[in-house]
Amino acid sequence: xxxxxxxxxxxxxxxxxxxxxxxxxxxxxxxxxxxxxxxxxxxxxxxxxxxxxxxxxxxxxxxxxxxxxxxxxxxxxxxxxxxxxxxxxxxxxxxxxxxxxxxxxxxxxxxxxxxxxxxxxx
Ligand code: HEC
Numbered sequence: 335x336x337x338x339x340x341x342x343x344x345x346x347x348x349x350x351x352x353x354x355x356x357x358x359x360x361x362x363x364x365x366x367x368x369x370x371x372x373x374x375x376x377x378x379x380x381x382x383x384x385x386x387x388x389x390x391x392x393x394x395x396x397x398x399x400x401x402x403x404x405x406x407x408x409x410x411x412x413x414x415x416x417x418x419x420x421x422x423x424x425x426x427x428x429x430x431x432x433x434x435x436x437x438x439x440x441x442x443x444x445x446x447x448x449x450x451x452x453x454x455x456x
Contacts, residue, residue: 362406363397367448370413377452380445383438387430388446396450401427408447417443 372380385394392398396405408416420439423429430439 358410360410362403362410365406365409367451368408368413370444370448372444372448376441376444377449379438380441380443380449383434383442384445384449387434388442391427396446404446405450413443413447416446 388404390399391401392404397403411419417439419427420442421429421431430442434442
């Protein structure tokens with residue numbers, strides 16, 4: 335019994351360290367837009383979709399409210415990871431795979447990865 339506990343100690347310590355790392359203190363907003371290029375038309379549609387479907391929970395500038403901040407998170411998550419999350423949802427985040435067209439989902443991805451920063455400079 336004692337030796338089992340002894341063997342588990344490093345695992346428990348690692349778990350405790352991981353939990354401390356769960357609190358994301360990185361200033362993602364300072365990392366700027368990701369490097370994709372989108373047409374003006376896609377950017378305009380993305381801003382519309384974001385305002386209508388996302389801003390209430392993530393803030394109009396992506397700085398977060400009920401949901402986490404999204405601005406700059408294109409440097410934390412890949413395009414595909416963000417796309418999957420938006421389509422399927424996760425916990426209190428509703429999935430939009432059924433509610434938005436593929437074109438709208440691609441446009442809103444353009445907005446959260448690049449568009450937030452364009453809006454800031456205006
Ligand atoms: C009803 C409120 C709500 C709406 C509307 C909503 N979200 Fe979310 N979103 C959340 C919550 C809450 C989370 C955190 C999910 C979790 O804890 O697993 C989240 C997480 C996310 C994440 C992952 C963020 C991260 O850093 O892990 C992305 C990306 C995202 N949402 C994008 C969107 C987009 C794009 C839209 C609009 C199409 C949208 N969300 C609409 C509540 C919402």
